[in-house]
Amino acid sequence: MILVTGGTGLLGSHLLYFLLTSGKNVRALKRNSSDLSELKRVFSFYSENADELLSKIEWHNADILIPESLEDAFAGVSFVYHCAAMVSFNPDDKAKLIKNNLNGTANIVDACIQYHVKKLVHVSSTAALGKSPDGREVSEEMIWTPDDQNTGYSISKFKSEMEVWRGMEEGLNMVIVNPSVILGPGFWSKGSSLIFKKINAGLRFYTTGGTGFVGVNDVVRSMVYLMESDISGERFIINSENLSYKNVFTMMAEAAGVRVPNIEATPFLGGLAWRLDTIKSWFGFPRAITKEAIAAGRNTTIYSNKKVVGKTNIKFESIKDVILSTTKYLKQT
Numbered sequence: 001m002i003l004v005t006g007g008t009g010l011l012g013s014h015l016l017y018f019l020l021t022s023g024k025n026v027r028a029l030k031r032n033s034s035d036l037s038e039l040k041r042v043f044s045f046y047s048e049n050a051d052e053l054l055s056k057i058e059w060h061n062a063d064i065l066i067p068e069s070l071e072d073a074f075a076g077v078s079f080v081y082h083c084a085a086m087v088s089f090n091p092d093d094k095a096k097l098i099k100n101n102l103n104g105t106a107n108i109v110d111a112c113i114q115y116h117v118k119k120l121v122h123v124s125s126t127a128a129l130g131k132s133p134d135g136r137e138v139s140e141e142m143i144w145t146p147d148d149q150n151t152g153y154s155i156s157k158f159k160s161e162m163e164v165w166r167g168m169e170e171g172l173n174m175v176i177v178n179p180s181v182i183l184g185p186g187f188w189s190k191g192s193s194l195i196f197k198k199i200n201a202g203l204r205f206y207t208t209g210g211t212g213f214v215g216v217n218d219v220v221r222s223m224v225y226l227m228e229s230d231i232s233g234e235r236f237i238i239n240s241e242n243l244s245y246k247n248v249f250t251m252m253a254e255a256a257g258v259r260v261p262n263i264e265a266t267p268f269l270g271g272l273a274w275r276l277d278t279i280k281s282w283f284g285f286p287r288a289i290t291k292e293a294i295a296a297g298r299n300t301t302i303y304s305n306k307k308v309v310g311k312t313n314i315k316f317e318s319i320k321d322v323i324l325s326t327t328k329y330l331k332q333t
């Protein structure tokens with residue numbers, strides 16, 4: 001039996017779809033408060049038999065913060081994909097993020113050990129990697145350093161990874177994936193998908209700087225490959241291309257057939273600073289307009305995908321193609 005946490009989110013819903021269409025038996029966690037409508041929408045993008053596929057998921061009500069709620073869910077489980085995490089870039093959420101993601105991952109690691117799970121694939125983020133001080137490509141070897149500019153999300157993902165490494169020391173067979181910004185259909189009102197909706201609605205501003213991007217189905221394929229391989233005790237950056245925000249915004253606007261954002265939201269224009277802040281927050285920068293946030297928002301970080309390509313031979317879909325197919329689904333919504 002395979003267990004998926006975070007199955008009601010963007011990545012988890014695509015993972016569930018992939019596993020079910022590969023004929024696997026899948027159990028998934030949801031909370032009492034979970035909303036399954038976006039998951040259903042994602043399934044209906046890809047299949048005419050969405051309801052039939054959905055009925056094959058064995059749901060367990062559990063909160064990763066409550067170890068007792070995980071007991072039934074872990075019985076008979078051999079493989080765990082841990083996608084659940086709180087994702088927020090609001091500075092006010094810092095304590096909540098660290099508690100949810102760190103303690104939740106610690107509970108998942110403990111349950112994996114207690115129930116003799118054969119392998120855990122933990123979803124981390126490029127936010128948990130160190131920064132490159134001189135603009136060089138960031139690889140899996142880059143060491144995370146405490147820094148005033150680290151967001152609560154980044155700290156929470158770094159500390160969560162530490163729990164997974166602790167699990168490895170205690171005998172757990174595990175792999176960590178560090179995806180860059182994930183693009184894919186559904187969940188239009190939050191996270192990285194929100195930008196599609198904003199551009200479709202005529203957003204006029206773009207920001208300087210750039211980062212790594214990857215299609216959601218490539219993240220899923222990498223995770224499944226790594227789960228089914230003999231690889232253990234390693235982490236992998238999952239990144240298709242490093243692109244400027246301007247380039248990505250332009251591709252999104254062209255795919256949607258709307259005006260290309262053509263006004264640079266420079267940090268020098270005080271009146272436009274909030275736009276920079278808002279746009280950057282969709283890609284993972286902190287929401288408050290601080291000097292540090294504006295400086296960080298103009299950064300370009302380049303992520304290496306050499307390790308995962310070398311080990312798995314994966315051929316990443318281009319971001320242009322990911323944007324074209326995602327926009328097609330947005331138009332259907």
Ligand SMILES: NC(=O)c1ccc[n+]([C@@H]2O[C@H](COP(=O)([O-])OP(=O)(O)OC[C@H]3O[C@@H](n4cnc5c(N)ncnc54)[C@H](OP(=O)(O)O)[C@@H]3O)[C@@H](O)[C@H]2O)c1
Pocket residue numbers: 005006007008009010011012029030031033034035062063064065082083084085086087100104123124125126157178179180181182183187191192
């Ligand atoms: N999206 C990106 O660009 C990106 C990039 C790199 C890494 N990641 C990582 O990828 C993973 C999935 O991200 P996503 O974009 O799919 O996020 P998402 O759409 O916000 O989904 C988050 C999922 O986590 C679940 N969750 C959160 N706290 C939980 C708790 N205490 N107990 C049980 N379930 C809980 C949510 O359940 P509910 O439905 O109940 O809220 C939801 O299913 C996360 O680990 C994230 O850090 C995302």
